[in-house]
Amino acid sequence: MASQALRDFLDTLEAEGGLHRVRRKVDPRFEIAAVLMERMAGAAQFFEAVSEHTMPVVGNVFNSRDRLARALGVERAALHSFILDAVRRPIAPVMQEGAAPVQDVVHDGSIDLARLLPVPTWFERESGPYITAGVIVAKDPETGRRNISIARLRLDGGGKIMAGIAKNHHLNVLAEKASAMGRSLPIAVAIGNCAQVLLGSQMYLGLGDDEYDVAGGLLGEPLRLVRCRSVDLEVPAEAEIVLEGELRADDLVPEGPVSEFHGFYVDYGPGIGGTIGCVTHRRDPVFQSILPAFTPEHCLLGAVAIEAVVCDALQRVIPAVRRVLVTDGGMGRLHAIISMHRPRPGEGKRAILLAMGQVNLFKLVLVVEDDIDIEDPRAVEWSLAARFRGHDDLVVLPGMKADRCDPVHEDLLVTKIGMVAATRPGDGGFGSRSEFALPPEAVMAKVRSALGEY
Numbered sequence: 001m002a003s004q005a006l007r008d009f010l011d012t013l014e015a016e017g018g019l020h021r022v023r024r025k026v027d028p029r030f031e032i033a034a035v036l037m038e039r040m041a042g043a044a045q046f047f048e049a050v051s052e053h054t055m056p057v058v059g060n061v062f063n064s065r066d067r068l069a070r071a072l073g074v075e076r077a078a079l080h081s082f083i084l085d086a087v088r089r090p091i092a093p094v095m096q097e098g099a100a101p102v103q104d105v106v107h108d109g110s111i112d113l114a115r116l117l118p119v120p121t122w123f124e125r126e127s128g129p130y131i132t133a134g135v136i137v138a139k140d141p142e143t144g145r146r147n148i149s150i151a152r153l154r155l156d157g158g159g160k161i162m163a164g165i166a167k168n169h170h171l172n173v174l175a176e177k178a179s180a181m182g183r184s185l186p187i188a189v190a191i192g193n194c195a196q197v198l199l200g201s202q203m204y205l206g207l208g209d210d211e212y213d214v215a216g217g218l219l220g221e222p223l224r225l226v227r228c229r230s231v232d233l234e235v236p237a238e239a240e241i242v243l244e245g246e247l248r249a250d251d252l253v254p255e256g257p258v259s260e261f262h263g264f265y266v267d268y269g270p271g272i273g274g275t276i277g278c279v280t281h282r283r284d285p286v287f288q289s290i291l292p293a294f295t296p297e298h299c300l301l302g303a304v305a306i307e308a309v310v311c312d313a314l315q316r317v318i319p320a321v322r323r324v325l326v327t328d329g330g331m332g333r334l335h336a337i338i339s340m341h342r343p344r345p346g347e348g349k350r351a352i353l354l355a356m357g358q359v360n361l362f363k364l365v366l367v368v369e370d371d372i373d374i375e376d377p378r379a380v381e382w383s384l385a386a387r388f389r390g391h392d393d394l395v396v397l398p399g400m401k402a403d404r405c406d407p408v409h410e411d412l413l414v415t416k417i418g419m420v421a422a423t424r425p426g427d428g429g430f431g432s433r434s435e436f437a438l439p440p441e442a443v444m445a446k447v448r449s450a451l452g453e454y
């Protein structure tokens with residue numbers, strides 16, 4: 001069974017040379033960010049000495065599909081189907097028997113987050129330090145249903161925090177519901193999580209669906225939870241650190257420029273305020289951070305989760321769909337490629353509209369046939385050059401609702417594009433763009449079977 005502790009995976013990584021220890025003392029103000037930026041695609045970076053803090057910081061942990069596959073304990077080639085299976089076979093969490101490591105140390109006096117935690121300040125124009133790998137747990141104040149998702153939390157002094165959450169995200173919906181009932185929203189923030197919990201937090205599920213269940217599906221066993229000390233919420237027992245407190249949707253707090261997954265700054269207007277009243281952690285906690293902006297880890301965690309839920313939804317209605325890829329160049333959010341097996345006329349366009357309907361972020365969706373390796377940009381471009389006919393296979397949808405994150409939206413509207421690059425029924429034989437030029441198969445087979453002799 002997979003471990004539920006981030007630290008076990010860090011040990012594995014280190015043993016395989018995938019973790020680099022930074023022994024030199026670093027400043028959490030910009031210096032950690034600079035090192036993570038320089039090494040964004042390589043080994044995980046473990047900062048042993050962060051200014052006056054005793055807690056180390058780790059970053060760039062889940063920054064490639066290879067790394068994620070390793071963390072989930074699957075072959076690289078099976079990553080997509082493994083995550084898809086977990087979405088289809090969720091496993092409910094269980095309450096841990098006995099004490100949980102994440103509550104070994106409890107701070108419940110007056111909380112000074114900036115003193116307790118080595119929280120990086122990331123980019124020049126951002127307004128303060130941000131916790132970026134905090135998995136926020138909350139419950140619907142009406143139904144009691146749980147929700148788990150990441151939102152960046154800025155430290156605003158003492159126990160004060162600010163969250164800039166997209167309006168449509170469930171966490172914001174719950175905070176607004178609580179506010180309408182005249183209450184604050186209790187939250188718990190788990191920091192230092194295994195890949196399964198982080199990926200679970202990124203799943204686009206329905207309101208009321210518990211992301212912990214998908215984490216369980218990814219683990220192949222129930223996620224073990226422990227009840228919080230000061231709020232009625234449950235957190236992963238093996239997390240490194242937990243913050244307990246509340247958010248107030250009616251407490252509007254200015255944010256200023258903040259980086260987004262496209263790599264630019266944006267100003268979304270005010271976020272919502274909150275407070276942390278209790279912090280628990282392991283005896284020797286590791287502070288996990290995710291380098292924000294257009295960086296592999298930030299983009300990938302969303303991408304692999306989104307492509308699994310979209311593939312699941314598409315396959316329910318279009319069996320010809322084989323796979324979905326949310327591309328790196330599309331920032332892990334905006335561009336998707338759908339692989340289909342011999343789509344019937346019009347079926348590719350149907351898949352495009354379904355995908356765009358499900359994920360508001362998508363604004364370029366390509367359909368290619370399943371003889372194309374959709375992770376190979378050269379093969380995808382080949383299929384456009386070989387099979388796409390602009391007058392027939394292009395869908396242009398002006399005036400579509402844009403996600404607030406889209407870098408080119410105008411008044412939250414954007415033009416969405418779909419392209420179908422597929423052979424047509426009846427294609428076949430000489431001149432039909434489907435017969436490949438090759439030596440006779442018998443000669444190919446003979447050479448292949450004795451290639452070493454040539």
Ligand SMILES: Cc1cc2nc3c(=O)[nH]c(=O)nc-3n(C[C@H](O)[C@H](O)[C@H](O)COP(=O)(O)O)c2cc1C
Nearest residue numbers: 149150151152164165166169170171202203290301
């Ligand atoms: C590193 C990282 C940081 C994120 N920060 C934010 C954020 O600050 N605000 C936000 O609205 N979404 C943020 N997200 C995206 C949400 O976590 C994601 O869309 C999630 O599925 C929302 O779930 P929910 O609708 O259940 O709340 C972040 C994602 C990642 C991977």
Ligand SMILES: [Mn+2]
Nearest residue numbers: 147148170205
């Ligand atoms: Mn949700």
